[in-house]
Amino acid sequence: MTKFDEATQAIRVDENTYDVCLDPGYSIGGPLNGGYLMAVVLRAVVDDSPFEHPVSTTSQFHKAPAPGPAQVRVERLKAGRTAAFTRATLVQDGVAQIESLVTTATLHGAEPVYADPPGHRMPPAEQCVKLPDPKPESGMTLNAQMELLFDPPTIGWLGGEPTGRPEARAYFRMTEPQDPDPFVLALAIDALPPVVFSAGMRGWAPTVDLTWHLRALPAPGPLTLIGSGRLIADGWFDEDVEAWDATGRLVAQSRQLARVGRG
Amino acid sequence: MTKFDEATQAIRVDENTYDVCLDPGYSIGGPLNGGYLMAVVLRAVVDDSPFEHPVSTTSQFHKAPAPGPAQVRVERLKAGRTAAFTRATLVQDGVAQIESLVTTATLHGAEPVYADPPGHRMPPAEQCVKLPDPKPESGMTLNAQMELLFDPPTIGWLGGEPTGRPEARAYFRMTEPQDPDPFVLALAIDALPPVVFSAGMRGWAPTVDLTWHLRALPAPGPLTLIGSGRLIADGWFDEDVEAWDATGRLVAQSRQLARVGRG
Numbered sequence: 001m002t003k004f005d006e007a008t009q010a011i012r013v014d015e016n017t018y019d020v021c022l023d024p025g026y027s028i029g030g031p032l033n034g035g036y037l038m039a040v041v042l043r044a045v046v047d048d049s050p051f052e053h054p055v056s057t058t059s060q061f062h063k064a065p066a067p068g069p070a071q072v073r074v075e076r077l078k079a080g081r082t083a084a085f086t087r088a089t090l091v092q093d094g095v096a097q098i099e100s101l102v103t104t105a106t107l108h109g110a111e112p113v114y115a116d117p118p119g120h121r122m123p124p125a126e127q128c129v130k131l132p133d134p135k136p137e138s139g140m141t142l143n144a145q146m147e148l149l150f151d152p153p154t155i156g157w158l159g160g161e162p163t164g165r166p167e168a169r170a171y172f173r174m175t176e177p178q179d180p181d182p183f184v185l186a187l188a189i190d191a192l193p194p195v196v197f198s199a200g201m202r203g204w205a206p207t208v209d210l211t212w213h214l215r216a217l218p219a220p221g222p223l224t225l226i227g228s229g230r231l232i233a234d235g236w237f238d239e240d241v242e243a244w245d246a247t248g249r250l251v252a253q254s255r256q257l258a259r260v261g262r263g
Numbered sequence: 264m265t266k267f268d269e270a271t272q273a274i275r276v277d278e279n280t281y282d283v284c285l286d287p288g289y290s291i292g293g294p295l296n297g298g299y300l301m302a303v304v305l306r307a308v309v310d311d312s313p314f315e316h317p318v319s320t321t322s323q324f325h326k327a328p329a330p331g332p333a334q335v336r337v338e339r340l341k342a343g344r345t346a347a348f349t350r351a352t353l354v355q356d357g358v359a360q361i362e363s364l365v366t367t368a369t370l371h372g373a374e375p376v377y378a379d380p381p382g383h384r385m386p387p388a389e390q391c392v393k394l395p396d397p398k399p400e401s402g403m404t405l406n407a408q409m410e411l412l413f414d415p416p417t418i419g420w421l422g423g424e425p426t427g428r429p430e431a432r433a434y435f436r437m438t439e440p441q442d443p444d445p446f447v448l449a450l451a452i453d454a455l456p457p458v459v460f461s462a463g464m465r466g467w468a469p470t471v472d473l474t475w476h477l478r479a480l481p482a483p484g485p486l487t488l489i490g491s492g493r494l495i496a497d498g499w500f501d502e503d504v505e506a507w508d509a510t511g512r513l514v515a516q517s518r519q520l521a522r523v524g525r526g
Contacts, residue, residue, distance in 0.1 A: 055499065056472050056520050058321040060348050060364055062341045077362055078325045082498070082522070083471055085323050085362065087350075099340055099348065101323055101364055103472055103520070105499075112496035113523075114429060114462050166377060199377050208346060209319050209366055211474040213501060213520050215494050230505075231478050231513050233375035235345075236318065236368075238476060238516060242493075250494050253501060255518055257319050257366070257476050259345070260376075 002178045004145065004187070008036070010043035010072055017071050018044035022092075024067035026187075029139045031064035034207050035190030036142070037090060039183040041100050044072035045086045046182075049104035050079055054182055056103040058211040065090060065097040107217055118244055120226050125149050125171055131158070131193075146191060147173050148225075157197045166195035166229030166237060173222040180218040180245065188243050189254040192227045195239045196260060199232060203261025212241075212254035221246025235260050265441045267408065267450070271299070273306035273335055280334050281307035285355075287330035289450075292402045294327035297470050298453030299405070300353060302446040304363050307335035308349045309445075312367035313342055317445055319366040321474040328353060328360040370480055381507055383489050388412050388434055394421070394456075409454060410436050411488075420460045429458035429492030429500060436485040443481040443508065451506055452517040455490045458502045459523060462495060466524025475504075475517035484509025498523050 007023035020043075026036035042054045070092040077085040083105040090098040122128070128149035134140035151169035156162055172188045173180075180188070189212045194205035224244040229237050237260055243252040270286035283306075289299035305317045333355040340348040346368040353361040385391070391412035397403035414432035419425055435451045436443075443451070452475045457468035487507040492500050500523055506515040 058364055058472070058474060060340070060366060062348055077323070077359065085325055087362065096340065099350065099364060101321055101362060101472070103323060107497050107499075110497045112494055113464075114427075114492070114495040114500075116493045164377075201376075209321070209364070211321060211518065213518070215499070215501070216496060229377070230379045230516065231375055232377040233479060234370050234373045236478070237377075238478070253493065253518070255474065255476070255516070 027141045035187040039186040051104040052106045059100040063097040065092045162200040166199045168192040168227035179220040195229045205261045210256035218245035218251040290404045298450040302449040314367040315369045322363040326360040328355045425463040429462045431455040431490035442483040458492045468524045473519035481508040481514040482510045
């Protein structure tokens with residue numbers, strides 16, 4: 001069991017409740033990373049489901065739970081022949097923190113009937129760059145859990161040279177060697193810096209809701225994350241992230257609606 | 264009040280319940296159109312919210328409700344300064360049919376800070392084509408409610424010439440003149456034929472879940488709907504639809520996960 005597997009463990013305590021322990025190692029400067037929290041929720045949902053894979057997850061982020069004990073309450077809304085539907089609520093100190101709707105099914109890894117190519121070609125990993133290590137006082141503990149190698153222009157904002165477009169692209173792998181699975185994908189799909197940083201904005205950009213679809217089980221090896229946005233207006237922006245596996249297969253798609261930071 | 268406004272009316276009966284009457288005029292050959300059903304749900308959610316607009320809606324389609332009386336049960340999960348979160352369930356004969364999570368907020372129509380152009384240019388309306396009128400026995404009553412003018416290649420499948428890619432593009436307006444609003448957008452965003460038809464597949468393609476984001480209030484005039492998909496595999500496909508208003512502004516984005524038809 002990897003540290004990530006342990007940090008996302010969900011232990012059933014009754015028909016509708018799982019105990020979890022939110023790990024301080026997934027903090028983005030105070031709040032815990034949304035992808036990590038979705039992975040925790042999905043551990044409970046998948047355990048409860050007659051199917052194996054979380055093919056669709058929508059999470060609304062109501063509050064920012066603190067590291068420590070919490071519960072995932074699951075309610076199976078319907079189970080059919082090919083899919084089951086679950087409502088899941090992450091609760092801490094009796095207060096609902098994250099509300100999710102999850103569709104589970106079992107993917108069989110059939111060859112695609114149709115597959116678009118990636119919209120962006122990544123430079124080879126050796127031309128990509130890491131973010132500088134965060135200062136210990138920043139509380140950015142998440143960065144130590146994963147290795148992100150960025151397509152350089154998409155972190156030009158770090159040196160005062162944003163590209164002017166909402167975008168972020170990087171290779172992703174866990175620092176502790178672990179083959180990607182649907183739970184790692186939940187983390188990966190929300191692991192990039194907000195795409196609006198590249199459009200010249202800064203500051204805390206809280207996710208309001210995030211939907212992601214698991215499209216195939218990822219092959220072992222690094223993932224490629226391609227993040228983009230279509231519109232920044234009225235204080236809101238969309239962020240789309242695609243995750244491609246090491247064989248060049250699209251394995252996950254996400255879209256989140258988030259607030260532009262004021263910072 | 265237009266026929267559509269009437270067909271989507273939701274009348275509060277107690278703190279958490281709205282009565283609705285599902286209109287047989289929105290049938291797609293038996294089942295009612297998912298976008299129409301979302302519009303009905305959103306009438307109740309918006310009425311209940313302290314905010315004006317449904318900026319994010321995720322619906323899981325558990326069953327296919329029949330025309331006739333039904334209820335929308337709303338539960339306000341949280342209301343903050345800029346957004347509120349609601350769980351809404353469409354119930355018929357005591358059975359939950361559609362489960363939704365909705366984020367409401369108030370859009371102010373500010374000029375975009377960043378806006379991508381449309382990925383596809385539509386031919387002028389006079390070069391676009393309608394679908395043939397459905398046979399009365401098909402039960403496709405939805406078609407009479409709206410006028411869709413298609414980019415011709417994207418309905419080539421009708422004459423046995425699919426483009427080979429999942430896609431559908433059309434101009435949209437209500438048959439009974441009505442300026443588009445968020446409820447019309449809920450209908451529009453699910454109004455195109457399944458994009459997989461253009462990839463050579465046929466048959467009933469049921470939506471499993473659909474998430475759409477309202478990005479701006481649409482200007483009066485026709486909408487342009489741009490539908491596409493990235494991957495068809497393992498019996499599942501994604502369908503993305505963008506709605507652009509008559510001034511060329513992106514007003515809505517959707518993604519649904521659906522099953523490939525066996526028909």
